[in-house]
Amino acid sequence: MRAVRIHELTGPSALRVDEIPSPEPGAGQVRIDVRAAGVNFPDLLITRGQYQFKPALPFSPGGEAAGVVSAVGDGVTAFAIGDRVAVTTVHGAYAEQLVVPEASCVRVPDNVSFEVAGATLLTYATTIHALVDRANLQRGQSLLVLGAAGGVGTAAVELGALLGARVIAAASTPDKLAFCREHGASETIGYADLKEAIKKLTAGSGVDVIYDPVGGALAEQALRGIAWEGRYLVVGFASGEIPKIPLNLVLLKGCQIVGVFWGSFASRDPARNRAHAEQIFEWIAQGRLHPAIDAALPLSQAAEALARVERRQVKGKLVLVP
DSSP states (O other), rough: EEEEESSSSSOGGGGGEEEOOOOOTTTTEHHHHHHHEEOOOOHHTTTOOOOOOOOOOOBBOEEEEEEEEEOOTTTTOOTTTTTTTEEEEESSSSEEEEEGGGEEOOOOTTTTTTHHTTTEEEEEEHHHHIIISSSSOOOTTTEEEEETTHHHHHHHHHHHHHHEEEEEEEESSSHHHHHHHHTTOSEEEOOOHHHHHHHHHHSOEEHHHHHHHOOOTTTHHHHHTTEEEEEEEOOOOOTOOOOOOOOOHHHHHHHEEEEEOOOHHHHHHHHHHHHHHHHHHHHHTSSSSOOOOEEOOOOOOHHHHHHHHHHTOOOEEEEEEO
């Protein structure tokens, strides 16, 4: 089979397509013939050795995929050959075939395309955990989403709107802000003078929940625009800079800074994570969520896909199609 692999941790330019043996599932595992693999920011980090997980070289990046079960190991009972599934993994999805534990698989409804299914789980599962489990977002509350046109940002805009929040999307360009409005944002703002823009939109009261996958200089500005007893969700650091927050702001706002580590949550509470994933696919099948696919590219363009992510040229998600 073909697999995109990295042989040295120097970034996307070191990726190449290799021919390697097809993997065989062991006990409790399933093999997936990959139809689409989602491209995510952690895939960029892992090619440079900057992610918290560091697989042995050479390896394939890719943390999510969708496809068809083509083989099952001993003891597998929930899935059979021919089933349509979406899966999450630390790495390995940039390939024609992938072996994962049975517990990592979620059934994909027949009316959901592989491209959509392969671009959904990491971003939407992270976000439903963030908004529901960590922030306890309530109908009618305000939600500010930073990096709102990116993968997790779009998921936050859509899920926030579906949950009944007033969604304020923040992004860097007018076309990205227009994209956010198409996906459910009530209002949009740029990053210039972020604190004052938040206060203006909320009549000075601030936002109830902030969803931040960006970090960097935007973090303190956004926190200064949070409401009394607001919740600030730390989702990631796409800016490349981990912010240092003055804790007196947390005291003065009576607010919470809440970490969102979806991978650890999924391993600690797999039943709830599976329920979240099944709910997400049900909403997609019903037409209540619309994951955005910016482009579907062949495996041979994996390096270009990650370069586009790094250049902030993606609205929604890219997928690789073997």
